[in-house]
Amino acid sequence: MELLHVNIPNWSDLATHWRPEVMLVGTFLLALLGDLVVRGRRPAVPFTVALVGLTMAGICAVRKLGVEGGTVMGDLVVVDGLAAFFRILFIFTGLATVLFAWTSEEIMGKKRENKGEFFALTVLLTLAACVMAEARDLLMLFLSMEAVGIVSYVMAGYMRGSLRSTEASLKYVIFGAVSSAIMLYGLSLLYGMTGSMQFEGIRAGLQTGDVNAFGLLVAVVLVMAGMSYKIAAVPFHYWAPDVYEGAPTPVSALFSVGPKAAGFALMIRFFYTTLAAGPDANASAGLIAQINWPLLMAVISAATMTYGNLVALRQANVKRMLAYSSIAHVGYLLMGFVLLTDAGLQAILFYLLVYTFMNLGAFFFVVAVNNHLKSEHLDDWVGLGFRMPWAASLMIIFLGSLTGIPPFAGFAAKLYLFTAVMDRQWFWLVIVAGLNSVISLYYYFKVAKAMFLMSPPEGADMSPLKLHWLQYTVLGVLAIPTLALGLFFGRFKGLADRAIEMMTTGL
Amino acid sequence: MNVGLPHFLTVSAALFSLGLFAVMSRRNAVGILMGVELMLNAASINFVAFSRYVQHGIDGQIMSAFIIVLAAAEAAVALAIVLAMFRNFGTVNADTVQSLKQ
Numbered sequence: 309m310e311l312l313h314v315n316i317p318n319w320s321d322l323a324t325h326w327r328p329e330v331m332l333v334g335t336f337l338l339a340l341l342g343d344l345v346v347r348g349r350r351p352a353v354p355f356t357v358a359l360v361g362l363t364m365a366g367i368c369a370v371r372k373l374g375v376e377g378g379t380v381m382g383d384l385v386v387v388d389g390l391a392a393f394f395r396i397l398f399i400f401t402g403l404a405t406v407l408f409a410w411t412s413e414e415i416m417g418k419k420r421e422n423k424g425e426f427f428a429l430t431v432l433l434t435l436a437a438c439v440m441a442e443a444r445d446l447l448m449l450f451l452s453m454e455a456v457g458i459v460s461y462v463m464a465g466y467m468r469g470s471l472r473s474t475e476a477s478l479k480y481v482i483f484g485a486v487s488s489a490i491m492l493y494g495l496s497l498l499y500g501m502t503g504s505m506q507f508e509g510i511r512a513g514l515q516t517g518d519v520n521a522f523g524l525l526v527a528v529v530l531v532m533a534g535m536s537y538k539i540a541a542v543p544f545h546y547w548a549p550d551v552y553e554g555a556p557t558p559v560s561a562l563f564s565v566g567p568k569a570a571g572f573a574l575m576i577r578f579f580y581t582t583l584a585a586g587p588d589a590n591a592s593a594g595l596i597a598q599i600n601w602p603l604l605m606a607v608i609s610a611a612t613m614t615y616g617n618l619v620a621l622r623q624a625n626v627k628r629m630l631a632y633s634s635i636a637h638v639g640y641l642l643m644g645f646v647l648l649t650d651a652g653l654q655a656i657l658f659y660l661l662v663y664t665f666m667n668l669g670a671f672f673f674v675v676a677v678n679n680h681l682k683s684e685h686l687d688d689w690v691g692l693g694f695r696m697p698w699a700a701s702l703m704i705i706f707l708g709s710l711t712g713i714p715p716f717a718g719f720a721a722k723l724y725l726f727t728a729v730m731d732r733q734w735f736w737l738v739i740v741a742g743l744n745s746v747i748s749l750y751y752y753f754k755v756a757k758a759m760f761l762m763s764p765p766e767g768a769d770m771s772p773l774k775l776h777w778l779q780y781t782v783l784g785v786l787a788i789p790t791l792a793l794g795l796f797f798g799r800f801k802g803l804a805d806r807a808i809e810m811m812t813t814g815l
Numbered sequence: 816m817n818v819g820l821p822h823f824l825t826v827s828a829a830l831f832s833l834g835l836f837a838v839m840s841r842r843n844a845v846g847i848l849m850g851v852e853l854m855l856n857a858a859s860i861n862f863v864a865f866s867r868y869v870q871h872g873i874d875g876q877i878m879s880a881f882i883i884v885l886a887a888a889e890a891a892v893a894l895a896i897v898l899a900m901f902r903n904f905g906t907v908n909a910d911t912v913q914s915l916k917q
Contacts, residue, residue, distance in 0.1 A: 447878050454885045458892050465896055471914045474896070474903045477911060481893045482847055486838050489854035492882065493831055496861035496875075503870040505878070550915045 314381050315796035319362050321380045325387040328369040328395060329760055330786055332435040335361025336428055351416065351423035358427035359405050360608065362434070362704045366399040374806070383506065387444040389810025393657060394441035394573045397664055398566055402434035405524065408672050411776040413465065413679045414556040426466065433459045435564050441573035444581070446495050446505045449574065453491075453538065457484045461560070461804040464555040474728050476554025483537060483547040491534020507581040514582065521598040524775035526624060528599055531578075532608075540573035542612040549619075552631035557678055558629065561671030564634045569660050572641060576653055577811065584648040591782055596648065602734075605646045612640025612742045627674055627684040629751060630667075636748060637663055640722065640741060643729050651731065655724035657804035662709070662721040662793055669786040672779070673699060673773065680773045686755065688742045689762035696773045702787045705740075707752040710788045712745050717793035724801070824865035831857035844897045844909045848890060855886045 322330055338361065339354040346353050373396065377387035406427055407416045415426050436455035443449045461484065463669050465477025499505060501523060502513025533544060540548040552560040583595050616636030623629035644656035674684060676699055693700040709716035730738050764770060793800055829851050837850030859879040866875025901907055
């Protein structure tokens with residue numbers, strides 16, 4: 309009896325398909341080691357290592373784009389179009405965060421300890437997020453999600469002496485541990501129903517076997533619970549505002565993009581492969597209908613965007629407002645999941661691409677302001693447009709794009725999502741999303757109004773504020789695609805389309 | 816008595832419910848983490864039982880070994896955070912920690 313299928317790992321796979329990941333592992337170890345060698349006194353050493361390593365991994369990942377992928381580590385992970393797309397996104401996010409954190413007082417301020425570790429942790433989070441986008445096995449799914457989680461808990465509590473930071477990491481770790489335990493229980497049920505750990509095996513088991521619809525619904529809901537936590541969708545969003553507000557702002561920026569996009573990548577691969585994929589369209593349609601997947605997702609999506617936008621209206625703290633706005637954006641993104649169609653998934657990918665630029669930009673602007681004002685409160689932001697005109701103008705671009713106003717990229721991205729849902733006659737969802745976009749205009753405009761239109765009180769400090777040149781560079785680099793993708797989106801939409809096509813056709 | 820799959824599933828379901836109850840009713844952060852451990856162990860039992868009775872392979876057992884390792888790693892990080900919380904707030908009660916949101 310053959311119990312063990314021993315797959316001798318093929319090391320050449322690592323070099324061909326997994327080169328960026330191997331580079332990230334090396335970068336992480338080198339950054340950690342470098343920090344130890346200089347005893348944490350020269351954060352420039354781990355910073356340089358992280359910067360060089362991430363850049364090299366990024367170049368490598370870009371060159372791998374469009375190259376035929378394959379499986380690594382005995383079928384546990386797959387590098388296909390979807391993975392290639394997301395890993396560029398994650399490495400870019402990590403790189404931007406490392407650069408901006410270098411100029412942030414919250415991370416690099418004089419009194420802070422362990423500055424160097426931040427860069428090593430950012431690289432580790434990037435690596436874990438990449439693996440999340442590549443997992444095709446329950447074991448790897450769980451491992452990569454926990455890896456992202458554990459690194460995030462540490463980063464949220466990075467300012468050890470700060471009450472807010474400690475509270476943020478406590479809330480993060482408790483909600484995270486509970487939701488991952490719930491998800492794991494759901495995964496064990498799926499394994500029990502199908503007898504397979506691989507996503508494809510689960511699909512085969514679900515379609516051929518005699519599956520109890522109620523049991524499947526329970527398992528899917530439990531798994532959704534864990535994933536909703538990762539992307540901060542209602543009703544598992546409670547942690548997000550507190551964590552984003554309490555964590556150091558560069559970390560909040562990273563959280564609002566990296567782990568969230570990784571969660572979406574994992575959801576796309578997991579739910580598409582197990583529930584929707586395959587040539588046997590009727591069987592899969594039956595599966596989705598049995599558990600009423602479209603209605604479940606549509607309700608979660610509508611609830612998430614409405615909740616995020618309505619609560620964001622009342623926020624006077626810009627960081628907290630951006631936290632609620634990022635919850636609202638998860639609601640828009642989930643629209644693409646309602647039907648698990650190619651068009652919907654492609655729209656999600658393009659939206660995530662645009663979201664990365666505009667949301668990182670908005671959070672980084674808060675970092676830059678925080679360095680000078682030590683405040684995220686909107687009342688203290690009055691007149692900021694005249695104290696840092698260039699950066700504030702860039703912020704207007706990011707806010708306009710987050711709202712989804714026409715010349716900016718956010719509009720094109722939203723348009724694709726809306727049409728994907730509209731094509732299948734889900735009109736009520738599109739109407740809810742449209743109304744939500746109008747609501748969001750109000751609170752994004754509130755920030756613009758405070759910065760440019762309101763006159764500051766008598767005797768207020770109106771001296772111009774100077775930003776670090778690195779901050780101007782990163783904000784500028786983020787603003788260019790936020791503008792350009794709104795006008796010339798064809799090429800990048802093509803990238804997203806191709807990534808999904810490569811996943812659905814098997815590689 | 817013949818012990819079969821239903822017995823294992825009953826134990827694990829009970830364990831999961833107890834863990835969830837502990838998570839929701841405890842105020843002490845360490846107590847909440849203990850509840851999480853129970854939930855993880857419930858999933859572990861499921862994986863081992865299914866690997867014996869459904870798959871007839873060892874995938875589930877490998878999974879449960881990884882779950883144990885990750886539970887330990889998570890507990891280490893979580894306890895470090897609880898320790899930091901005790902230093903800053905002087906308490907380990909999760910619901911008295913309310914400095915955010917103003």
